[in-house]
Every structure is written in C-alpha cells, then in structure tokens.
Amino acid sequence: MKVMKLHSIRLKMLFMLLSSIGITAALLVILYALSTLILSIPAIKPPLVWIINHIGSDPVMLVAGIILFFASYYMSTKWFVLDLQKIQTGLQDITAGRFDSRIELKSQDELGGVASSINRMTEQLNVYLEEIRNGLREIAKGNFDTDIPVQSGSQLGEVAESINQMSRQLHQSILEERNAEKTKNDLITGVSHDLRTPLTSILGFLEVIEEDRYQDEVELRYYVNIAYEKAQNLKKLIDDLFEYTRINNGLPLDIREIDMAQFIRQLIEEFVPALEKSGMECKLAAEEGLVIRADGAQLVRAYENLITNAIRYGDSGNRIDIAVRSDGNQVSISFTNYGDPIPERDLPFIFDRFYRVETSRSKQTGGTGLGLAITKSIVEIQGGEIRVRSDQQRTTFETRFPKVV
Known part of the structure; x- marks a missing residue:
C-alpha cells in the first residue's frame, strides 16, 4: 500500500509539472495574441520595442516562458509543498521522541493518507509505550508478577519481553536472597540450639565436680564419663557443621573415573566390624564395569553416612542390600534397610539441616541432623542426585550419577 501511495504521489507531481508547462504555453499564446494591444500602450511600447529590436522576439518569449513556468509551477505546488513541510515537521517531532504529536492535514489526497498513517502509527506507539510505562511503574512498586503485553513481530514487543524476563529474574533473585537470609538465620538458630544443649550438660556436670558435690569416686567417674560423652557429641556436631559449610562453600574436587562395583565392595569391607557388632549382614548386587566421574574421598563420606544410618536405624531388619545397576545413561547406587519406616510426613524434609525424624532417638544414637544434608550436598556438587523411598517393608x-561410556 505504501508503494501504491508513493507511486500516486509521483504521478501527481508529474501531473503538476505537465500542468505548469501547459499553463505556460497557454499564457504565451495569449501574450502573443495580445502583443499588438500591448504595444499600443504608450508607457510600455518604447522599452518593449527596444528590447525586441536589440534582443529579438524569440529570446523575449523564452525568458517570459521560463518566468511564467516557474510562477505557475510554484502556484500549483504551493499547497503540496506546505503539506510536505507539515509531514517533515511531524516526522522530526517523532524522531525526537514526541510520539503524542500529530500531523494535521485537511487534504484527503495521498499526502493526507500518509499523514493519517503516521498519526495512527504514533498513536499505537504512544498507547504501547504507556502500557510499558505502567508495567515498569508496577514493577518499581514490587509487583513482579506484572506482565507487560508483548506484541509479536515488533522491536518494542522484544523490549517488553526483555522487561518481563528481567522482572522474573529480579523476583527470583529477591526470593533467593530472602531464602538465603532465612537459611542463614535457621542455620544460626539450629547451631545455637544444638551447641547449647551438650555444652549446658557439660558445664552442669563440671560444676558438680568443681564444687565437690559427689559422694564418692564412682559417682565422680560417672559424671566425668557423661561430660566426656557430651563433649564427644559436641565435637561431632562441630565437625559435621564444618564439613557441611566447607562442602557448600565450594570445596575443590578431585574428579576421577570410578568403577562403582569395586568402590562399593571396598567400602563394605570397612563396615564389616560395625555390621558384625550390630548382628547384620550386607548383600551387594552389582553390575560390573559401571563407571562414573566423581571425587572418591567425598563419595566415601556420603556413602558412609548412608550405610551408618542403615545400620543405626535398620538393625531390626538384620540386613542391608546395596545395588549397583545401570539405568539408561545413569548409574544407580541404592542402599536398602528393613528397619522401621520413615514416616511419610518426614520424607520431604529428610535431607534438611538439623532435621531429625525422631529427636530423642537421634540424640541417643548421637545423630547431629547434618549427616544426610552433607550426603545430599556431596552428591549434588558432583552432578548426581539423591532420593529416598520408605514403606512398611523397606x-x-x-x-544416581551420569554413566561414563
């Protein structure tokens, strides 16, 4: 349509040019016809006769024709030039960013159509920019769920989509920052509570000993033994806490290829005394040749936690089953015990810091509530994943880790 309008404007300009030429020719004919009458005018005759005698009638007609052509062309295109100037001024305003400006043309021709198209374009731009401004105001107020309408196929639409993405990312960053702050506060609260409890007991028993409020050496040794056990638990908590923070702060990893069947066999051998003491046995079902890339030392720590928990809480089942198998492009390593199940309500939180399924039972067995959190961190920083399933049977x-092919 724009091409048709430009073509029509060119035709109109050609028509005005031809019209000016026609008007000039007609005026020259009229002047030639009236030349006798003009020469009869006393005031004009002497200079006109002199010009004709000395210059000639043809040059005079040529000069007169040129003057008449420019005069007629100017008169016929004056309105056209004025309309073009209005359009140019409007376009300059739009270029300067004043999208509320309008080009006012009374003509209904092609130039009027061009002006109307420009006005519609600027009106649409102005409306869309107002939507973008309103969206930005809402985002500035903290309403990050505000979505600016996206017009496909336009650069302003791409700007709106970029703003929406920025808003979502900013919202996510703020949520992560708040979550990190909450996590830090929860960690401080948990650490404070778990450190205070054994420390209070230690100080209490040491106070009894310091003030000689024991009956005999047997009772003294009893108090010392309790304080020693509490100090051991306190040391384990501090060690676990240090390990957890070290892992989550990005400890250096020594990544190597590990044959998981051999790796798990060696790990089980280290637990033979603990298994015999608990009256349990460990069975391994492993596919040979399954290799993953991981830090062996860290992986030992993670699997030690899982086997220790299986012995600690699954002793009523008398055995632990460990399976190493291929599952698509992953290697699955599972640890199954047949003791008391984990309540369904606790499963979503089992890997959280300081979370204990049975508080009294965990304290009796020396649990710090950090073992599974450490295991999860070790597995995930090496590109793996960990999950838990529990029912009345097991x-x-x-x-799971990516398999090395």
Missing part, C-alpha cells in the same frame, strides 16, 4: 536411599 527404606531405600538411591543416588
């Missing part, structure tokens, strides 16, 4: 912790 509890299974499963880790």
Whole structure:
C-alpha cells in the first residue's frame, strides 16, 4: 500500500509539472495574441520595442516562458509543498521522541493518507509505550508478577519481553536472597540450639565436680564419663557443621573415573566390624564395569553416612542390600534397610539441616541432623542426585550419577 501511495504521489507531481508547462504555453499564446494591444500602450511600447529590436522576439518569449513556468509551477505546488513541510515537521517531532504529536492535514489526497498513517502509527506507539510505562511503574512498586503485553513481530514487543524476563529474574533473585537470609538465620538458630544443649550438660556436670558435690569416686567417674560423652557429641556436631559449610562453600574436587562395583565392595569391607557388632549382614548386587566421574574421598563420606544410618536405624531388619545397576545413561547406587519406616510426613524434609525424624532417638544414637544434608550436598556438587523411598517393608536411599561410556 505504501508503494501504491508513493507511486500516486509521483504521478501527481508529474501531473503538476505537465500542468505548469501547459499553463505556460497557454499564457504565451495569449501574450502573443495580445502583443499588438500591448504595444499600443504608450508607457510600455518604447522599452518593449527596444528590447525586441536589440534582443529579438524569440529570446523575449523564452525568458517570459521560463518566468511564467516557474510562477505557475510554484502556484500549483504551493499547497503540496506546505503539506510536505507539515509531514517533515511531524516526522522530526517523532524522531525526537514526541510520539503524542500529530500531523494535521485537511487534504484527503495521498499526502493526507500518509499523514493519517503516521498519526495512527504514533498513536499505537504512544498507547504501547504507556502500557510499558505502567508495567515498569508496577514493577518499581514490587509487583513482579506484572506482565507487560508483548506484541509479536515488533522491536518494542522484544523490549517488553526483555522487561518481563528481567522482572522474573529480579523476583527470583529477591526470593533467593530472602531464602538465603532465612537459611542463614535457621542455620544460626539450629547451631545455637544444638551447641547449647551438650555444652549446658557439660558445664552442669563440671560444676558438680568443681564444687565437690559427689559422694564418692564412682559417682565422680560417672559424671566425668557423661561430660566426656557430651563433649564427644559436641565435637561431632562441630565437625559435621564444618564439613557441611566447607562442602557448600565450594570445596575443590578431585574428579576421577570410578568403577562403582569395586568402590562399593571396598567400602563394605570397612563396615564389616560395625555390621558384625550390630548382628547384620550386607548383600551387594552389582553390575560390573559401571563407571562414573566423581571425587572418591567425598563419595566415601556420603556413602558412609548412608550405610551408618542403615545400620543405626535398620538393625531390626538384620540386613542391608546395596545395588549397583545401570539405568539408561545413569548409574544407580541404592542402599536398602528393613528397619522401621520413615514416616511419610518426614520424607520431604529428610535431607534438611538439623532435621531429625525422631529427636530423642537421634540424640541417643548421637545423630547431629547434618549427616544426610552433607550426603545430599556431596552428591549434588558432583552432578548426581539423591532420593529416598520408605514403606512398611523397606527404606531405600538411591543416588544416581551420569554413566561414563
């Protein structure tokens, strides 16, 4: 349509040019016809006769024709030039960013159509920019769920989409920052509570000993033994806490290829005394030749936690089943015990810091509530994943790592 309008404007300009030429020719004919009458005018005759005698009638007609052509062309295109100037001024305003400016043309021709198209364009731009401004105001107020309408196929639409993405990312960053702050506060609260409890007991028993409020050496040794056990638990908590923060702060990893069947066999051998003491046995079902890339030392720490938990809480089942198998492009390593199940309400929080399924039972067995959190961190920083399933028959912790082909 724009091409048709430009073509029509060119035709009109050609028509005005031809019209000016026609008007000039007609005026020259009229002047030639009236030349006798003009020469009869006393005031004009002497200079006109002199010009004709000395210059000639043809040059005079040529000069007169040129003057008449420019005069007629100017008169016929004056309105056209004025309309073009209005359009140019409007376009300059739009270029300067004043999208509320309008080009006012009374003509209904092609130039009027061009002006109307420009006005509609600027009106649409102004409306869309107002939507973008309103969206930005809402985002500035903290309403990050505000979505600016996106007009496909336009650069302003791309700007609106970029703003929406920025808003979502900013919202996500703020949520993560708040979550990090909450996590830090929860960690401080948990650490304070778990450190205070054994420390209070230690100080209490040491105070009894310091003030000689024991009956005999047997009672003294009893108090010392309790204080020693509490100090051991306190040391374990501090060690676990240090390990957890070290892992989550990005400890250096020594990544190597590990044959998981051999790796798990060696790990089980280290637990033979603990298994015999608990009256349990460990069975391994492993596919050979399954290799992953991981830090062996860190992986030992993670799987030690899983086997220790299986012995600690699954002793009523008398055995632990460990399976190493291929599952697509992953290697699955699962640890199954047949003790008491983990309550369903606790499963979503089992890997949270300081979370204990049975508080009294965990304290009796020396649990700090950090073991599974450490295991999860170790597995995930090496590109793996960990999950847990539990029912009345069995509890299974499963880790998965990408398989090395």
